[in-house]
Amino acid sequence: MTAAAQIAFLGRRAFLRSIRQPGQMAFALVFPLFFLFVVASGLDRAASLPGFPADSYVDFMFAIPFVHGALFTALNSGIELGRDIDTGFLNRLALTPARGIAIMLGNLAGGVALVLIQYCIYFAGGLLMGAHFEAGLLGVPVLFLLAALGAVAIGATAMTFALRSGSPEAVQGIFPLFFVGLFLSSMNMPRNLMENSWFQWIATVNPVSYLIEGLRSLVIVGWDPEALAIGFGVVLGAIVLALATSTHAFRARMTRT
Amino acid sequence: MSAIVAERLVREFKAVRAVDGIDLEVADGEIYGFLGPNGAGKSTTVHILTTLMPPTGGRAVVGGYDVVKDGPKVRELIGAALQEAALDPFLTGRDHIRLQASLHGLSRAERASRGNELLERVGLADAADRKVRTYSGGMKRRLDLALALLHRPSILFLDEPTTGLDPQSRNALWVEVARLAREDRVTVFLTTQYLEEADVLADRVGIIDHGRIVAEGTPTELKAEIGRPTVQVAPADPDEREAIVKTLDRFGSPVDAEPGRLAVRLDAGYDLADVVRALDADSLKVAHLELDEPSLDDVFLAKTGHRLEGQAEAQPEPVGA
Secondary structure (H helix, E strand, O other): OHHHEEEEEEHHHHHHHHOHHHHHHHHHHHHHHHHHHHHHHOOOOHHHHOOOOOOOHHHOOHHHHHHHHHHHHHHHHHHHHHHHHHHHHHHHHHHOOHHHHHHHHHHHHHHHHHHHHHHHHHHHHHHOOOOOOOOOHHHHHHHHHHHHHHHHHHHHOOOHHHHHHHHHHHHHHHHHHHHHHOOOOOOOOOHHOOOHHHHHHHHHOOHHHHHHHHHHHHOOOOOOOOHHHHHHHHHHHHHHHHHHHHHHHHHHHOOOO | EEEEEEEEEEEEOOOOOEEEEEEEHHHHHHOOEEOOOOOOOOHHHHHOOOOOOOOOOOEEEOOEHHHHHHHHHHHHHHHEOOOOOOOOOOEEHHHHHHHHHOOOOHHHHHHHHHHHHHHOOOOOOOOOOOOOOOOOOOHHHHHHHHHHHHHOOOEEEEEOOOOOOOOHHHHHHHHHHHHHHHHHEEEEEEEOOOOOHHHOOOEEEEEEEEEEEEEEEEEHHHHOOOOOOOOEEEEHHHHHHHHHHHHOOEEEEEOOOOOOEEEEEEOOOHHHHHHHHHHHHHHOEEEEEEEEEEOHHHHHHHHOOOOOEEEEEEEOOOOOO
16 A cells, blocks of 8 residues: 555544544634734734835734644644554554554644645635735635645644654643744734844744745735745745654654564 | 464563563464563563564564564564554544554455454444444453454454453453454464453463563463362361361361361362262261362462462553653
8 A cells, every 4th residue: 555545544534533623623713813803903003014014914914823723733733643652542553554654644634634624714714804815816725835834844843742752741731832933933023123133033033934924925915936935945944854853753652663 | 383483582671671581482373361460571572572662682473474574574464452442532433443444455345344344243333433432441442353353364462451341341352352263263362460361261371470481381281280179168067077177188188278167189089079979978067168279370379479369550561661
């Protein structure tokens, strides 16, 4: 059996497991839209700052639910892998002919399928809140693709923690780190308008900023090749790094001969 | 050809030697009971034999393949239900069957037919579309067994399959395991900490303690090794006590008995019926009479110096440490 088929079977399992936990699903769906609504309505006047790149704050923040959704769902992929290790389900899979890479990517594939559904809802929710999407219809799949790649990068990082610790609780424990990482980016303000130099420096070295700016460019500019190239480049680089570390951790964890 | 062979098998976890030079051989179609308390090295041995963990010394061959060099070949031949029935609570029984069958490369038609056959056989056909989190412990164990059998393995590893089960579920599992060995000629390597389970199911038993096999043989051989049965008698009339002692002395040597009772270990050639006939012939009345066969617990005591019963909460085994 091909690795692709194994990824599909394991991805289906990860997807089913997630959609059968409505509490978990509801949070990942509601929080990002709620955050967009509260922040965009509360800080709308920020759009009138000189040099602000968007016509409205809701346009500026429209990409953020996609990053939030990627974060929640990808972290859940890591938590579920931790649970599989903890309960021995990983050993069950290890006794089948499933390849190690298929077990890892299958877990991520289920998460990606889930975020793509969530993205449809965020997109519709953002438009209902009055956001304008400058890239047009063709930009929608690009937006979804870049955000989904972000989910893969975060998911692979979370899986590394799961494989190192073997504990779902340990993966849950890193959630605040990711959230802080999100706040210390250009999520709320464009980098050129940040007055505090240390914050601007952190946001500049923070790869999350480039994911957000790539997504945001589709909303407020339309097609910005530079922002998209940097966004895709940074995210793909993060994926390669995260998959390399998670593969290494997987080999250490899975000691089957 | 032997289904399973282990030679001087060792597994160390830092300072702990969980498996300490095990030698064993399991014949094709045999049910081999691996009996020992928690922490004795049973699960570690199973993890090595099922390729989930390499040994740190010695070698093992399963189905003709070396477990270290030919892991994938071994996995094709074996099925395993490990100590925890590791199931996804949010999937149904049928989802599990479908996933595992798919990963084993069964065709869509085979997945359905083999899955239905096994669900029927383990009594889960009606519950197949329910999420596993609604299953009882016994149902989870039965699903675990069905999953282990999906790809028709010729060697089955069951790691404490009945721990925590109620007597009814335990009996049902015993029946199925016995059937697999007798009808399907599946070799079964079964670890257990229950003496009765090893006694009822296993063709041969290996007793493991502190990572070493301390005794091996059929349950009958092992029990015979440590002695003959004992007859215990409670006299109905205390005044006849001395007379009963004299009668019992004709059949063997006296041994310690419970308070108010007399006991004799029977010499070869005598059995309970001989004692009953003699007491009757001497017109001696008894209030209670019982035959105590040596148990595997007695064997365990004789071989290790401590009893197996009551050891279940002893040190946990450092599998996967």
